[in-house]
Amino acid sequence: MNCQECDSQNIIKNGSIHNGKPKFMCKDCGRQFVENPTKKIISQETWDLVDKLLLEKIPIAGISRVTGISEPWLQKYINNKYENIEQKVNVVKKKAL
Ligand SMILES: [Zn+2]
Numbered sequence: 686m687n688c689q690e691c692d693s694q695n696i697i698k699n700g701s702i703h704n705g706k707p708k709f710m711c712k713d714c715g716r717q718f719v720e721n722p723t724k725k726i727i728s729q730e731t732w733d734l735v736d737k738l739l740l741e742k743i744p745i746a747g748i749s750r751v752t753g754i755s756e757p758w759l760q761k762y763i764n765n766k767y768e769n770i771e772q773k774v775n776v777v778k779k780k781a782l
Contacts, residue, residue: 690716691757714757727754735759 687694688711699710702719710717731752738748745763749756 686720688714688716689718690714690755692761727752727758732762735762739763 686696686709688696690711691714693711693713695712696709697712699708699717701707706719708717708719731754735748735752735754738751743751745756745759748754748759752759754762
């Protein structure tokens with residue numbers, strides 16, 4: 686199980702909620718949650734908006750406020766994005782002169 690907020694696996698059990706379901710806490714970001722919750726769904730439109738805001742050089746904190754996506758998620762998304770771009774750049778071969 687991963688943290689719903691930052692996807693960390695550094696999870697500890699932290700008591701239980703009113704119906705007896707175990708409650709967990711992420712040691713990395715401090716977020717508390719229960720197992721098998723309704724999944725947080727971020728729509729493609731929202732990610733498109735994130736891309737636009739990134740192009741405008743809006744800081745992550747600002748994008749987080751506008752889109753409602755948490756900062757750790759945004760950071761992960763950005764890291765992934767740049768990793769992919771780097772990979773693409775690396776495979777482009779230079780034209781031999
Ligand atoms: Zn977390």
